Amino acid sequence: MARIVISGPQNVSLDGVVQDPDGKEGFRLGGWFVEFGGEDLEEWNKIALEEALRAEAWLLGRRSYEFFGQRWRPRTGELADRLNTMPKYVVSSTLEDPEWSNSTVLEGDAMSEVSRLKHELDGEIVVPASYQLGRALIEHDLVDELRLVVFPVVLGAGERLFGDTTDRKPMRLTGTKTIGDGLAFLTYEFVRKAGASEPQPLSIAQRSQI
Amino acid sequence: MTATSSTPFIAAMQVTLDGYILGPAGEADWVDSWADGLDLLPAVDAFVLGGGMFPDYEKFWAAILDNSAEVSEWLGRDPYPREQSYARVAAETPHLVLSTTLSHVTWPTARIVTDVNELRSLKRPGGDAVYVVGGPRLVTSLINAGLLDELRLIVHPIAVGSGTPLFGGVGQRQALELLRTEPGPSGRVNLTYRLRPATATTAAAA
Numbered sequence: 237m238a239r240i241v242i243s244g245p246q247n248v249s250l251d252g253v254v255q256d257p258d259g260k261e262g263f264r265l266g267g268w269f270v271e272f273g274g275e276d277l278e279e280w281n282k283i284a285l286e287e288a289l290r291a292e293a294w295l296l297g298r299r300s301y302e303f304f305g306q307r308w309r310p311r312t313g314e315l316a317d318r319l320n321t322m323p324k325y326v327v328s329s330t331l332e333d334p335e336w337s338n339s340t341v342l343e344g345d346a347m348s349e350v351s352r353l354k355h356e357l358d359g360e361i362v363v364p365a366s367y368q369l370g371r372a373l374i375e376h377d378l379v380d381e382l383r384l385v386v387f388p389v390v391l392g393a394g395e396r397l398f399g400d401t402t403d404r405k406p407m408r409l410t411g412t413k414t415i416g417d418g419l420a421f422l423t424y425e426f427v428r429k430a431g432a433s434e435p436q437p438l439s440i441a442q443r444s445q446i
Numbered sequence: 447m448t449a450t451s452s453t454p455f456i457a458a459m460q461v462t463l464d465g466y467i468l469g470p471a472g473e474a475d476w477v478d479s480w481a482d483g484l485d486l487l488p489a490v491d492a493f494v495l496g497g498g499m500f501p502d503y504e505k506f507w508a509a510i511l512d513n514s515a516e517v518s519e520w521l522g523r524d525p526y527p528r529e530q531s532y533a534r535v536a537a538e539t540p541h542l543v544l545s546t547t548l549s550h551v552t553w554p555t556a557r558i559v560t561d562v563n564e565l566r567s568l569k570r571p572g573g574d575a576v577y578v579v580g581g582p583r584l585v586t587s588l589i590n591a592g593l594l595d596e597l598r599l600i601v602h603p604i605a606v607g608s609g610t611p612l613f614g615g616v617g618q619r620q621a622l623e624l625l626r627t628e629p630g631p632s633g634r635v636n637l638t639y640r641l642r643p644a645t646a647t648t649a650a651a652a
Contacts, residue, residue: 250622250639251613252465265619272621374605388624388639390589392616398464401607407463409603409633418624420637424463424603 238357240295240350240373243287243383244364245280245421246397250386253394254367260303265391272387276416280385281315283415287383288318292359295350297366298328304364305336325353325361327369347376354378371399379426382407386420453491453573454595455565457585458483461612462602467582468610476602478632480506481532483579486598486636490539490577492568496584497545497558503579504553507533542568544584562591569593586615589641596640597622603633618644 247257247269259267273280296304301324308319324339327346334341342349350373354361363370363379373379384397407424415421460477461467468474484490495503509517510525510533518524541556542565548558559565565588568576578585578594588594621642628636 250465250637251611251616386637388622390613390616390620390622392613392619396464398605398607401605404469404607405605407603407605407633409629409635412627412629412635414624414627420624420627420635422463422601422635 238292238354238359238361239380240354240361240363240378241291241381241383242363242370242373242379243381244362245283245287245383245385246365246370247385247387248397249389249391249394251390251392252396252398253391254365254397255394257365263394265394268387268389268391272389273419274416276419279416280419283385283421285315285318287362288315288322290360291322291362292357293323293325293353293361294319295325295353295361295363295366295369296327297369298326298331300364300366300369301326301328301331301334301336301339309336327366347372347378350378367395367397370397371401374398374405374426375401377426377428381410381426382424384420384422384424385415386422388418451571452569453571453576455494455569455576455578455588455593456487456490456596456598457578457580457588457594458486458598458600459580459582459585459612460600460602462604462606462609464605464607465611465613466606466609467580467612469606470608472609476604479526479529481526481529482600483598484532484535484577485528486600486638487575487577489574491573491575492540492542493536493577493579494542494544494565494568494584494588495579496581497543497548498583499579499581500543500545500548500551500553500556504551504556507536508553511537544587562587562593565593582610582612583615586613586617589620590615590617592644594641596625596638599637599639600630601635601637620644 248254256263256266257269308316320337325342326334326339327342331341406427408427410425411423413421510529539555541553543551543556543558545558546560578588622639623642625640626638630636
């Protein structure tokens with residue numbers, strides 16, 4: 237039984253935006269990864285390498301798969317070699333002939349496919365930079381861990397990591413540290429305990445400060 | 447560099463991991479105590495609050511101060527000592543309530559101001575700090591007006607998916623400087639940020 241981990245690590249602005257970190261998608265606020273990562277990205281790179289080395293496989297949406305594939309297929313080096321040889325599973329109904337080595341397309345009902353994968357594999361299945369897939373996995377309670385790097389900016393607009401969920405998702409904090417000077421690295425496990433997460437009735441005590 | 451000597455405006459807010467102040471049903475039951483925000487701050491000269499939250503705010507803290515029976519009913523427990531302490535500090539510290547719709551307030555140290563620019567006078571040199579209590583509309587108005595200096599967040603270990611976001615009203619990108627990351631009780635994380643002036647770039651600040 238594998239664990240599904242949203243990581244890579246998962247970059248996010250303080251207001252939860254994950255859209256276009258590299259500025260290559262044309263989002264007007266894109267490019268925040270380099271601009272607000274700055275010199276801290278040197279240490280960020282070490283964490284990304286550790287994450288890749290300990291991962292059993294990557295699980296991605298099609299767009300992230302194509303983005304990472306173009307970026308890493310031509311390269312060599314410790315991280316590139318790891319990513320190029322690691323098993324990669326792509327959730328897509330249109331991709332037929334994946335070009336990146338050691339790739340498998342998950343067709344049909346994505347959530348049952350991922351469930352099956354989770355039972356078949358061991359270790360960590362890492363979901364990098366695939367927020368639509370990540371949201372669906374969170375909604376279906378398939379995610380075990382979340383490793384966030386919070387970039388020091390409020391973007392004010394853009395696609396966010398968490399979408400609407402039908403239930404609240406309680407979590408357990410497993411670690412906090414600072415990467416370089418300005419990035420906060422927060423790690424969580426999802427808590428699945430029936431009945432523990434029901435919203436409590438409102439009272440004036442809750443409303444008094446908002 | 448007058449900015450370094452003027453009294454800083456510091457907001458302390460309790461948010462979910464996905465950035466909400468309130469969940470989809472208007473709930474905030476992950477909050478243990480509203481007194482926890484003030485505990486993150488140094489001594490303060492004044493409290494600044496939005497008009498939307500103020501009627502319930504003054505009703506709640508007045509009841510704590512009077513130690514009335516209904517408080518235990520609202521809270522489902524007796525007030526914490528830190529909540530009684532909050533009420534005593536609040537009763538002695540000026541409260542400025544930003545509102546164009548409130549006509550009167552009952553909190554003894556409170557007065558209504560109608561323009562965000564009236565708050566600028568609190569930035570006089572030599573003060574300790576001004577506590578920006580909330581709500582989210584006030585906090586984002588102050589961010590948009592370039593008046594907020596520091597943001598202290600208590601991040602709770604829960605995602606709610608929808609509700610009232612803290613940063614929903616931010617009009618343009620706001621660069622921050624991380625000052626501290628500290629784990630708190632019950633899986634909370636305290637994040638302290640200084641807001642960077644709009645014109646500063648990361649290169650110029652480094």
